[in-house]
Ligand SMILES: Nc1ncnc2c1ncn2[C@@H]1O[C@H](COP(=O)(O)OP(=O)(O)OP(=O)(O)O)[C@@H](O)[C@H]1O
Protein backbone atom coordinates (compact mmCIF):
# COMPACT_ATOMS: atom_id res chain seq x y z
CA UNK A 1 0.00 0.00 0.00
CA UNK A 2 1.29 3.43 -0.94
CA UNK A 3 0.98 5.94 1.86
CA UNK A 4 -0.78 9.24 1.01
CA UNK A 5 2.49 11.18 1.29
CA UNK A 6 4.26 8.83 -1.12
CA UNK A 7 1.34 9.08 -3.52
CA UNK A 8 1.41 12.88 -3.45
CA UNK A 9 5.17 12.87 -3.97
CA UNK A 10 4.83 10.54 -6.96
CA UNK A 11 2.18 12.54 -8.78
CA UNK A 12 3.47 15.98 -7.80
CA UNK A 13 5.59 16.46 -10.96
CA UNK A 14 2.66 15.50 -13.19
CA UNK A 15 0.39 17.90 -11.33
CA UNK A 16 2.95 20.68 -11.71
CA UNK A 17 3.16 20.07 -15.48
CA UNK A 18 -0.61 20.03 -15.88
CA UNK A 19 -0.88 23.21 -13.83
CA UNK A 20 1.71 24.95 -15.96
CA UNK A 21 -0.03 23.93 -19.20
CA UNK A 22 -3.38 25.10 -17.80
CA UNK A 23 -1.96 28.54 -16.95
CA UNK A 24 -0.42 28.70 -20.40
CA UNK A 25 -3.72 27.76 -22.04
CA UNK A 26 -5.68 30.41 -20.14
CA UNK A 27 -3.03 33.10 -20.64
CA UNK A 28 -2.92 32.43 -24.36
CA UNK A 29 -6.75 32.54 -24.66
CA UNK A 30 -6.85 35.83 -22.75
CA UNK A 31 -3.98 37.50 -24.61
CA UNK A 32 -5.09 36.38 -28.08
CA UNK A 33 -1.66 37.05 -29.56
CA UNK A 34 -0.68 35.44 -32.88
CA UNK A 35 2.82 34.63 -31.67
CA UNK A 36 1.50 32.94 -28.51
CA UNK A 37 -0.38 29.77 -29.46
CA UNK A 38 -2.40 27.89 -26.89
CA UNK A 39 -0.89 24.94 -25.09
CA UNK A 40 -3.21 22.57 -26.93
CA UNK A 41 -2.13 23.91 -30.34
CA UNK A 42 1.52 23.52 -29.36
CA UNK A 43 0.99 19.97 -28.12
CA UNK A 44 -0.87 19.11 -31.32
CA UNK A 45 2.18 20.19 -33.30
CA UNK A 46 4.47 17.76 -31.48
CA UNK A 47 3.47 14.60 -33.39
CA UNK A 48 4.13 16.42 -36.68
CA UNK A 49 7.68 17.15 -35.61
CA UNK A 50 8.37 13.70 -34.26
CA UNK A 51 6.98 11.95 -37.32
CA UNK A 52 8.99 14.08 -39.71
CA UNK A 53 12.12 12.22 -40.82
CA UNK A 54 14.11 15.36 -41.34
CA UNK A 55 13.29 16.70 -37.88
CA UNK A 56 14.08 13.41 -36.22
CA UNK A 57 17.48 13.24 -37.88
CA UNK A 58 18.14 16.77 -36.68
CA UNK A 59 17.13 16.01 -33.11
CA UNK A 60 19.19 12.83 -33.05
CA UNK A 61 22.18 14.72 -34.41
CA UNK A 62 21.79 17.21 -31.56
CA UNK A 63 21.61 14.45 -29.01
CA UNK A 64 24.69 12.79 -30.49
CA UNK A 65 26.72 15.99 -30.25
CA UNK A 66 25.48 16.52 -26.74
CA UNK A 67 26.43 13.00 -25.70
CA UNK A 68 29.87 13.33 -27.26
CA UNK A 69 30.53 16.75 -25.75
CA UNK A 70 29.27 15.65 -22.36
CA UNK A 71 31.15 12.35 -22.41
CA UNK A 72 34.43 13.91 -23.48
CA UNK A 73 34.05 16.65 -20.88
CA UNK A 74 33.42 14.18 -18.08
CA UNK A 75 36.34 11.96 -19.11
CA UNK A 76 38.64 14.96 -19.23
CA UNK A 77 37.35 16.95 -16.26
CA UNK A 78 37.11 14.31 -13.55
CA UNK A 79 40.81 13.32 -13.65
CA UNK A 80 41.85 16.96 -13.96
CA UNK A 81 39.65 18.05 -11.06
CA UNK A 82 40.85 15.18 -8.88
CA UNK A 83 44.50 15.94 -9.62
CA UNK A 84 43.93 19.61 -8.86
CA UNK A 85 42.27 18.69 -5.60
CA UNK A 86 45.17 16.53 -4.47
CA UNK A 87 48.18 18.37 -5.87
CA UNK A 88 48.91 21.93 -4.99
CA UNK A 89 51.16 22.28 -8.03
CA UNK A 90 48.50 21.12 -10.49
CA UNK A 91 45.93 23.38 -8.85
CA UNK A 92 48.28 26.36 -8.95
CA UNK A 93 48.79 25.81 -12.67
CA UNK A 94 45.18 25.30 -13.76
CA UNK A 95 43.32 27.54 -11.32
CA UNK A 96 44.15 30.88 -12.97
CA UNK A 97 43.37 29.39 -16.37
CA UNK A 98 39.96 28.19 -15.25
CA UNK A 99 39.22 31.43 -13.43
CA UNK A 100 39.62 33.24 -16.73
CA UNK A 101 37.48 30.79 -18.69
CA UNK A 102 34.80 30.41 -16.04
CA UNK A 103 32.85 33.69 -16.38
CA UNK A 104 33.08 33.79 -20.19
CA UNK A 105 29.83 32.58 -21.76
CA UNK A 106 30.96 29.64 -23.83
CA UNK A 107 28.63 30.66 -26.66
CA UNK A 108 30.58 33.90 -26.92
CA UNK A 109 33.59 31.86 -27.97
CA UNK A 110 31.67 30.30 -30.83
CA UNK A 111 32.43 32.90 -33.49
CA UNK A 112 36.15 32.30 -33.00
CA UNK A 113 35.80 28.55 -32.88
CA UNK A 114 33.61 28.66 -36.00
CA UNK A 115 36.28 30.67 -37.73
CA UNK A 116 38.86 27.99 -36.98
CA UNK A 117 36.83 24.80 -37.11
CA UNK A 118 33.84 25.64 -39.30
CA UNK A 119 30.15 25.41 -38.50
CA UNK A 120 30.01 21.63 -38.29
CA UNK A 121 29.86 19.05 -35.53
CA UNK A 122 33.34 19.72 -34.19
CA UNK A 123 32.64 23.32 -33.26
CA UNK A 124 29.32 22.56 -31.60
CA UNK A 125 30.68 19.56 -29.71
CA UNK A 126 33.62 21.63 -28.53
CA UNK A 127 31.33 24.33 -27.18
CA UNK A 128 29.29 21.72 -25.32
CA UNK A 129 32.55 20.25 -24.00
CA UNK A 130 33.59 23.65 -22.67
CA UNK A 131 30.22 24.29 -21.10
CA UNK A 132 30.17 20.95 -19.29
CA UNK A 133 33.83 20.90 -18.25
CA UNK A 134 33.85 23.73 -15.74
CA UNK A 135 31.22 22.54 -13.28
CA UNK A 136 32.59 19.00 -13.46
CA UNK A 137 36.16 20.17 -12.86
CA UNK A 138 35.04 22.42 -10.05
CA UNK A 139 33.03 19.77 -8.24
CA UNK A 140 35.70 17.09 -8.75
CA UNK A 141 38.25 19.53 -7.37
CA UNK A 142 36.17 20.33 -4.31
CA UNK A 143 35.35 16.67 -3.79
CA UNK A 144 38.99 15.61 -3.98
CA UNK A 145 40.11 18.43 -1.72
CA UNK A 146 37.63 17.37 0.92
CA UNK A 147 38.78 13.75 1.11
CA UNK A 148 39.79 12.94 4.65
CA UNK A 149 43.56 12.65 4.88
CA UNK A 150 43.42 9.72 7.31
CA UNK A 151 41.52 7.76 4.67
CA UNK A 152 44.44 8.23 2.28
CA UNK A 153 46.89 7.33 5.04
CA UNK A 154 44.95 4.15 5.71
CA UNK A 155 45.27 3.32 2.02
CA UNK A 156 48.98 4.11 2.02
CA UNK A 157 49.49 1.81 5.01
CA UNK A 158 47.80 -0.98 3.05
CA UNK A 159 50.33 -0.45 0.29
CA UNK A 160 48.38 1.61 -2.27
CA UNK A 161 50.58 3.67 -4.57
CA UNK A 162 49.75 7.37 -5.09
CA UNK A 163 47.99 6.59 -8.38
CA UNK A 164 46.02 3.76 -6.80
CA UNK A 165 45.01 6.08 -3.97
CA UNK A 166 43.76 8.62 -6.52
CA UNK A 167 41.70 6.06 -8.41
CA UNK A 168 40.59 3.81 -5.59
CA UNK A 169 40.17 6.23 -2.69
CA UNK A 170 39.92 9.82 -3.91
CA UNK A 171 37.62 8.97 -6.83
CA UNK A 172 35.02 6.98 -4.88
CA UNK A 173 35.21 9.29 -1.87
CA UNK A 174 34.61 12.31 -4.08
CA UNK A 175 31.98 10.60 -6.23
CA UNK A 176 28.91 12.22 -4.64
CA UNK A 177 30.38 15.64 -5.27
CA UNK A 178 31.57 14.68 -8.76
CA UNK A 179 28.13 13.46 -9.75
CA UNK A 180 26.57 16.68 -8.50
CA UNK A 181 28.88 18.46 -10.93
CA UNK A 182 27.95 16.05 -13.72
CA UNK A 183 24.26 16.70 -13.15
CA UNK A 184 24.78 20.43 -13.51
CA UNK A 185 26.95 19.67 -16.52
CA UNK A 186 24.19 17.63 -18.17
CA UNK A 187 21.73 20.52 -18.05
CA UNK A 188 24.45 22.87 -19.30
CA UNK A 189 25.12 20.46 -22.14
CA UNK A 190 21.51 20.79 -23.26
CA UNK A 191 21.64 24.57 -22.99
CA UNK A 192 24.91 24.92 -24.88
CA UNK A 193 23.67 22.42 -27.46
CA UNK A 194 20.66 24.61 -28.32
CA UNK A 195 22.70 27.82 -28.10
CA UNK A 196 25.36 26.48 -30.42
CA UNK A 197 22.71 25.51 -32.96
CA UNK A 198 21.21 28.98 -32.69
CA UNK A 199 24.52 30.53 -33.62
CA UNK A 200 25.69 28.02 -36.20
CA UNK A 201 22.35 27.44 -37.92
CA UNK A 202 22.95 24.33 -39.91
CA UNK A 203 21.20 21.41 -38.27
CA UNK A 204 19.83 20.23 -34.95
CA UNK A 205 16.94 20.82 -32.61
CA UNK A 206 17.86 24.47 -32.13
CA UNK A 207 17.84 24.94 -35.89
CA UNK A 208 14.30 23.56 -36.23
CA UNK A 209 13.17 25.96 -33.55
CA UNK A 210 14.68 29.02 -35.14
CA UNK A 211 13.63 28.08 -38.68
CA UNK A 212 10.06 27.81 -37.45
CA UNK A 213 10.42 31.18 -35.78
CA UNK A 214 11.65 32.72 -39.04
CA UNK A 215 8.66 31.30 -40.88
CA UNK A 216 6.20 32.39 -38.23
CA UNK A 217 5.14 28.82 -37.34
CA UNK A 218 4.65 29.66 -33.70
CA UNK A 219 2.96 26.41 -32.74
CA UNK A 220 6.06 24.55 -34.00
CA UNK A 221 8.30 26.91 -32.02
CA UNK A 222 6.42 26.20 -28.83
CA UNK A 223 6.20 22.49 -29.62
CA UNK A 224 10.00 22.40 -29.99
CA UNK A 225 10.38 24.17 -26.66
CA UNK A 226 8.24 21.45 -25.09
CA UNK A 227 10.28 18.73 -26.83
CA UNK A 228 13.60 20.18 -25.71
CA UNK A 229 12.28 20.75 -22.22
CA UNK A 230 10.99 17.19 -22.04
CA UNK A 231 14.37 15.92 -23.24
CA UNK A 232 16.04 17.87 -20.43
CA UNK A 233 13.66 16.57 -17.80
CA UNK A 234 14.04 12.96 -18.99
CA UNK A 235 17.84 13.12 -19.16
CA UNK A 236 18.00 14.69 -15.73
CA UNK A 237 15.63 12.10 -14.27
CA UNK A 238 17.62 9.22 -15.77
CA UNK A 239 20.87 10.70 -14.54
CA UNK A 240 19.45 11.25 -11.08
CA UNK A 241 18.46 7.60 -10.87
CA UNK A 242 21.94 6.47 -11.85
CA UNK A 243 23.49 8.95 -9.45
CA UNK A 244 21.32 7.91 -6.53
CA UNK A 245 22.20 4.28 -7.16
CA UNK A 246 25.94 4.94 -7.35
CA UNK A 247 26.14 6.95 -4.13
CA UNK A 248 23.50 5.20 -2.07
CA UNK A 249 26.18 4.68 0.58
CA UNK A 250 26.44 8.42 1.18
CA UNK A 251 22.82 9.53 1.09
CA UNK A 252 21.25 10.57 4.35
CA UNK A 253 18.28 8.37 5.09
CA UNK A 254 15.36 10.75 4.59
CA UNK A 255 12.83 7.98 4.65
CA UNK A 256 13.55 7.04 8.22
CA UNK A 257 10.53 7.84 10.34
CA UNK A 258 11.44 10.58 12.78
CA UNK A 259 9.53 11.65 15.84
CA UNK A 260 6.12 11.66 14.20
CA UNK A 261 4.63 9.93 11.19
CA UNK B 262 67.18 11.25 26.21
CA UNK B 263 66.07 13.27 29.15
CA UNK B 264 64.14 11.39 31.74
CA UNK B 265 63.17 12.94 35.01
CA UNK B 266 62.96 10.16 37.54
CA UNK B 267 60.29 10.77 40.07
CA UNK B 268 60.68 9.72 43.66
CA UNK B 269 56.97 9.46 44.09
CA UNK B 270 56.80 5.82 43.10
CA UNK B 271 59.04 2.81 43.36
CA UNK B 272 57.90 1.65 39.92
CA UNK B 273 59.31 4.66 38.19
CA UNK B 274 62.78 4.15 36.91
CA UNK B 275 65.03 5.93 34.47
CA UNK B 276 65.01 4.38 31.05
CA UNK B 277 67.84 1.95 30.55
CA UNK B 278 68.91 1.06 27.01
CA UNK B 279 66.90 -1.90 25.76
CA UNK B 280 68.47 -5.00 24.38
CA UNK B 281 68.53 -4.25 20.67
CA UNK B 282 67.77 -7.86 19.85
CA UNK B 283 64.16 -7.55 20.98
CA UNK B 284 63.54 -3.96 19.88
CA UNK B 285 61.16 -3.57 16.96
CA UNK B 286 60.69 0.22 16.94
CA UNK B 287 63.50 2.62 17.76
CA UNK B 288 62.83 6.32 17.96
CA UNK B 289 66.06 8.19 18.08
CA UNK B 290 66.26 11.91 18.86
CA UNK B 291 63.10 12.76 16.96
CA UNK B 292 61.99 16.38 16.87
CA UNK B 293 59.09 17.88 15.00
CA UNK B 294 58.76 21.59 14.33
CA UNK B 295 55.68 23.00 12.64
CA UNK B 296 55.80 26.37 11.01
CA UNK B 297 52.59 27.95 12.22
CA UNK B 298 53.09 31.27 10.43
CA UNK B 299 55.75 32.89 8.32
CA UNK B 300 58.15 33.50 11.18
CA UNK B 301 56.78 31.45 14.05
CA UNK B 302 57.76 27.89 14.74
CA UNK B 303 55.98 25.51 17.02
CA UNK B 304 58.01 22.72 18.55
CA UNK B 305 55.58 19.82 18.78
CA UNK B 306 58.18 17.18 19.68
CA UNK B 307 61.57 17.78 21.18
CA UNK B 308 64.28 15.15 21.09
CA UNK B 309 62.16 12.06 21.65
CA UNK B 310 63.97 8.77 22.08
CA UNK B 311 62.12 5.59 22.82
CA UNK B 312 62.56 1.91 22.19
CA UNK B 313 59.64 -0.45 21.85
CA UNK B 314 60.14 -4.17 22.25
CA UNK B 315 58.60 -6.68 19.97
CA UNK B 316 55.26 -7.87 21.31
CA UNK B 317 54.98 -5.12 23.89
CA UNK B 318 51.87 -3.09 24.57
CA UNK B 319 53.10 0.47 25.04
CA UNK B 320 50.87 3.42 25.83
CA UNK B 321 51.70 7.05 25.26
CA UNK B 322 50.03 9.25 27.81
CA UNK B 323 50.04 13.00 27.90
CA UNK B 324 48.02 16.19 27.89
CA UNK B 325 46.27 17.41 24.79
CA UNK B 326 48.63 18.95 22.27
CA UNK B 327 51.82 17.34 23.62
CA UNK B 328 52.48 15.65 20.28
CA UNK B 329 51.22 12.11 20.87
CA UNK B 330 49.51 11.90 17.50
CA UNK B 331 52.47 13.47 15.77
CA UNK B 332 54.79 10.85 17.27
CA UNK B 333 52.46 8.07 16.11
CA UNK B 334 52.28 9.55 12.60
CA UNK B 335 56.07 9.63 12.46
CA UNK B 336 56.27 5.94 13.35
CA UNK B 337 53.54 5.30 10.78
CA UNK B 338 55.62 7.08 8.15
CA UNK B 339 52.80 9.54 7.42
CA UNK B 340 54.81 12.49 8.69
CA UNK B 341 58.56 12.98 8.29
CA UNK B 342 60.27 14.26 11.43
CA UNK B 343 62.13 17.55 11.27
CA UNK B 344 65.16 15.84 12.76
CA UNK B 345 66.07 12.47 14.23
CA UNK B 346 65.03 9.12 12.93
CA UNK B 347 62.47 6.44 13.66
CA UNK B 348 63.36 2.88 12.74
CA UNK B 349 61.49 -0.36 12.40
CA UNK B 350 63.66 -3.46 12.72
CA UNK B 351 66.70 -1.29 12.16
CA UNK B 352 65.47 0.29 8.92
CA UNK B 353 64.66 4.00 8.84
CA UNK B 354 60.97 4.72 8.41
CA UNK B 355 60.47 6.87 5.36
CA UNK B 356 56.97 5.91 4.21
CA UNK B 357 53.86 4.09 5.37
CA UNK B 358 53.84 0.35 4.92
CA UNK B 359 51.71 -2.67 5.74
CA UNK B 360 54.07 -3.64 8.58
CA UNK B 361 52.58 -0.74 10.58
CA UNK B 362 48.81 -0.65 10.84
CA UNK B 363 47.20 2.61 11.99
CA UNK B 364 43.83 2.85 13.72
CA UNK B 365 42.82 6.49 13.71
CA UNK B 366 40.63 8.24 16.20
CA UNK B 367 38.52 9.47 13.27
CA UNK B 368 37.92 5.86 12.13
CA UNK B 369 38.69 6.85 8.51
CA UNK B 370 36.61 3.97 7.16
CA UNK B 371 35.88 3.87 3.44
CA UNK B 372 32.24 5.00 3.40
CA UNK B 373 31.53 3.52 -0.05
CA UNK B 374 32.48 0.05 1.14
CA UNK B 375 30.45 -2.19 3.39
CA UNK B 376 31.86 -3.49 6.65
CA UNK B 377 33.07 -6.57 4.80
CA UNK B 378 34.44 -4.47 1.95
CA UNK B 379 36.40 -2.33 4.38
CA UNK B 380 37.91 -5.29 6.19
CA UNK B 381 38.75 -7.10 2.94
CA UNK B 382 40.41 -4.05 1.43
CA UNK B 383 43.86 -4.62 2.92
CA UNK B 384 44.15 -8.34 2.23
CA UNK B 385 42.88 -7.86 -1.34
CA UNK B 386 45.45 -5.13 -1.85
CA UNK B 387 48.09 -7.54 -0.62
CA UNK B 388 47.04 -10.04 -3.24
CA UNK B 389 45.10 -12.48 -1.07
CA UNK B 390 42.57 -14.35 -3.22
CA UNK B 391 38.99 -13.07 -2.97
CA UNK B 392 37.51 -16.21 -1.44
CA UNK B 393 40.25 -16.45 1.14
CA UNK B 394 40.12 -12.74 2.02
CA UNK B 395 36.37 -13.03 2.33
CA UNK B 396 36.57 -15.93 4.77
CA UNK B 397 39.32 -14.35 6.85
CA UNK B 398 37.52 -11.04 6.99
CA UNK B 399 34.25 -12.64 8.07
CA UNK B 400 35.96 -14.36 10.98
CA UNK B 401 37.67 -11.10 11.96
CA UNK B 402 34.34 -9.31 11.88
CA UNK B 403 32.97 -11.98 14.12
CA UNK B 404 35.95 -11.61 16.43
CA UNK B 405 35.32 -7.89 16.91
CA UNK B 406 31.70 -8.67 17.64
CA UNK B 407 30.04 -7.47 14.46
CA UNK B 408 28.68 -10.70 13.04
CA UNK B 409 25.54 -9.93 11.07
CA UNK B 410 26.72 -6.46 10.09
CA UNK B 411 28.90 -7.55 7.16
CA UNK B 412 26.78 -5.78 4.56
CA UNK B 413 26.16 -2.56 6.45
CA UNK B 414 27.65 0.69 5.24
CA UNK B 415 29.66 2.78 7.74
CA UNK B 416 26.95 5.44 7.90
CA UNK B 417 24.62 2.79 9.27
CA UNK B 418 26.89 2.00 12.23
CA UNK B 419 27.30 3.58 15.65
CA UNK B 420 30.60 5.13 16.75
CA UNK B 421 31.64 2.05 18.72
CA UNK B 422 30.82 -0.22 15.79
CA UNK B 423 32.83 1.93 13.41
CA UNK B 424 35.78 1.74 15.77
CA UNK B 425 35.50 -2.05 15.76
CA UNK B 426 35.46 -2.08 11.97
CA UNK B 427 38.51 0.18 11.90
CA UNK B 428 40.34 -2.23 14.20
CA UNK B 429 39.30 -5.26 12.14
CA UNK B 430 40.29 -3.53 8.92
CA UNK B 431 43.78 -2.94 10.25
CA UNK B 432 44.16 -6.38 11.83
CA UNK B 433 43.11 -7.92 8.51
CA UNK B 434 46.41 -7.24 6.79
CA UNK B 435 48.49 -8.49 9.72
CA UNK B 436 50.66 -5.49 10.51
CA UNK B 437 53.52 -6.26 12.85
CA UNK B 438 52.91 -3.08 14.80
CA UNK B 439 49.50 -1.62 15.62
CA UNK B 440 49.45 2.17 15.92
CA UNK B 441 46.31 3.20 17.74
CA UNK B 442 45.53 6.88 18.22
CA UNK B 443 43.05 7.37 21.04
CA UNK B 444 40.89 4.73 19.43
CA UNK B 445 38.35 4.76 22.24
CA UNK B 446 38.49 8.47 23.01
CA UNK B 447 35.20 9.34 21.35
CA UNK B 448 33.19 6.51 22.90
CA UNK B 449 30.93 6.40 25.91
CA UNK B 450 32.33 4.84 29.08
CA UNK B 451 30.51 1.56 28.69
CA UNK B 452 31.46 0.94 25.07
CA UNK B 453 34.96 2.02 25.88
CA UNK B 454 35.30 -0.60 28.63
CA UNK B 455 33.93 -3.32 26.37
CA UNK B 456 36.30 -2.42 23.58
CA UNK B 457 39.26 -2.32 25.96
CA UNK B 458 38.44 -5.84 27.08
CA UNK B 459 38.00 -7.01 23.51
CA UNK B 460 41.26 -5.41 22.45
CA UNK B 461 43.12 -7.13 25.26
CA UNK B 462 41.59 -10.49 24.36
CA UNK B 463 42.58 -10.05 20.73
CA UNK B 464 46.04 -8.86 21.67
CA UNK B 465 46.64 -11.77 24.02
CA UNK B 466 46.07 -14.20 21.13
CA UNK B 467 48.94 -13.09 18.95
CA UNK B 468 50.79 -10.43 20.98
CA UNK B 469 51.40 -7.94 18.25
CA UNK B 470 53.40 -4.89 19.18
CA UNK B 471 50.99 -2.08 20.03
CA UNK B 472 51.69 1.61 20.31
CA UNK B 473 48.60 3.07 21.91
CA UNK B 474 47.93 6.78 22.39
CA UNK B 475 45.53 7.79 25.12
CA UNK B 476 44.44 10.57 27.45
CA UNK B 477 43.26 8.17 30.07
CA UNK B 478 45.49 6.95 32.93
CA UNK B 479 43.11 4.04 33.74
CA UNK B 480 43.17 2.90 30.18
CA UNK B 481 46.94 3.12 29.89
CA UNK B 482 47.53 1.14 33.10
CA UNK B 483 44.87 -1.45 32.32
CA UNK B 484 46.19 -2.22 28.84
CA UNK B 485 49.92 -1.66 28.88
CA UNK B 486 53.23 -3.25 29.67
CA UNK B 487 54.78 0.16 29.60
CA UNK B 488 53.41 3.68 29.92
CA UNK B 489 55.31 6.54 28.33
CA UNK B 490 54.34 9.83 29.86
CA UNK B 491 54.80 12.99 27.88
CA UNK B 492 54.59 16.65 28.78
CA UNK B 493 53.70 19.63 26.69
CA UNK B 494 55.36 22.60 25.02
CA UNK B 495 57.66 21.27 23.78
CA UNK B 496 56.53 17.65 23.71
CA UNK B 497 58.99 15.58 25.71
CA UNK B 498 59.06 12.20 27.39
CA UNK B 499 58.80 12.70 31.16
CA UNK B 500 58.63 9.19 32.52
CA UNK B 501 58.62 5.65 31.31
CA UNK B 502 56.76 3.38 33.71
CA UNK B 503 56.72 -0.39 33.53
CA UNK B 504 53.34 -1.82 34.47
CA UNK B 505 54.05 -4.98 36.31
CA UNK B 506 50.62 -6.55 36.50
CA UNK B 507 49.84 -10.16 35.66
CA UNK B 508 48.18 -11.17 32.41
CA UNK B 509 45.65 -12.05 31.25
CA UNK B 510 44.10 -9.06 32.93
CA UNK B 511 40.50 -9.10 34.03
CA UNK B 512 38.98 -5.72 34.58
CA UNK B 513 36.89 -6.70 37.60
CA UNK B 514 39.89 -8.28 39.34
CA UNK B 515 42.25 -5.49 38.41
CA UNK B 516 40.05 -2.70 39.74
CA UNK B 517 40.26 -4.29 43.18
CA UNK B 518 43.98 -4.93 42.95
CA UNK B 519 45.92 -2.45 45.16
CA UNK B 520 48.87 -2.58 42.78
CA UNK B 521 46.67 -1.41 39.92
CA UNK B 522 45.21 1.33 42.10
CA UNK B 523 48.67 2.48 43.13
CA UNK B 524 49.81 2.72 39.51
CA UNK B 525 46.79 4.83 38.64
CA UNK B 526 47.19 7.13 41.63
CA UNK B 527 50.94 7.53 41.11
CA UNK B 528 50.69 8.18 37.43
CA UNK B 529 47.92 10.69 37.94
CA UNK B 530 50.11 12.51 40.44
CA UNK B 531 53.06 12.48 38.06
CA UNK B 532 50.77 13.83 35.39
CA UNK B 533 49.89 16.78 37.61
CA UNK B 534 53.50 17.35 38.62
CA UNK B 535 54.98 17.30 35.15
CA UNK B 536 52.10 19.15 33.56
CA UNK B 537 51.81 21.80 36.21
CA UNK B 538 48.30 22.50 35.06
CA UNK B 539 45.15 20.60 35.88
CA UNK B 540 44.42 17.08 34.83
CA UNK B 541 43.31 16.74 31.23
CA UNK B 542 39.74 15.80 30.56
N1 LIG C 1 50.12 19.90 10.61
C1 LIG C 1 50.36 20.69 11.67
N2 LIG C 1 50.69 21.99 11.48
C2 LIG C 1 50.94 22.80 12.52
N3 LIG C 1 50.91 22.41 13.79
C3 LIG C 1 50.58 21.14 14.05
C4 LIG C 1 50.29 20.21 13.02
N4 LIG C 1 49.98 19.02 13.57
C5 LIG C 1 50.09 19.21 14.90
N5 LIG C 1 50.45 20.46 15.20
C6 LIG C 1 50.69 21.01 16.55
O1 LIG C 1 51.56 20.14 17.22
C7 LIG C 1 51.16 19.96 18.55
C8 LIG C 1 50.96 18.49 18.83
O2 LIG C 1 49.87 18.01 18.09
P1 LIG C 1 49.33 16.53 18.24
O3 LIG C 1 48.13 16.40 17.40
O4 LIG C 1 50.43 15.58 17.97
O5 LIG C 1 48.94 16.51 19.78
P2 LIG C 1 48.26 15.35 20.62
O6 LIG C 1 49.13 15.07 21.78
O7 LIG C 1 47.92 14.21 19.75
O8 LIG C 1 46.93 16.07 21.14
P3 LIG C 1 45.50 15.41 21.38
O9 LIG C 1 45.63 14.59 22.62
O10 LIG C 1 44.61 16.60 21.61
O11 LIG C 1 45.15 14.61 20.18
C9 LIG C 1 49.89 20.77 18.75
O12 LIG C 1 50.24 21.95 19.43
C10 LIG C 1 49.42 21.08 17.36
O13 LIG C 1 48.85 22.33 17.32
Ligand SMILES: [Mg+2]
Nearest residue numbers: 329330331442
Ligand atom coordinates in the same frame (compact mmCIF):
# COMPACT_ATOMS: atom_id res chain seq x y z
MG1 LIG D 1 46.06 13.41 19.00
